Amino acid sequence: MTGSKLMPAAIALFVIGLIAVIAVFGLYAAGQRNLTVWLYVAAMLLPVGLGLAVFSVVRRR
Template identity: 50%
Template sequence: MSTSKLMPLGVALFTLGVAAIVAMFIAGEQGLPAWVFAAGWLLAPAGLALGVFSAVRNSRRRV
């Protein structure tokens, strides 16, 4: 996968993770399925790491 496709994927994963975290705060601890908690814990950091990786890789000088 090229780095130009990695950044939008990272942004999408991060957005989904943050949306899950916001849903946790709105709904409280009760009433949410376990996958919402898993999404909040896993997608946001994974999306952030993928976005940083893509930005660093795109900024490297081509030789």
């Protein structure tokens, strides 16, 4: 995977993770306490995407 293709993938993972984090907080605020595991796993994509983005930028330089 080249650097030019790594950044869009990192952004996509980051956005999916961000949406999942917002969903977790929103559902928790709405009273849901037992959320599904896949929602927490999707939320872990946020730091993975951030890490890939940093790696892509460092690799380009």
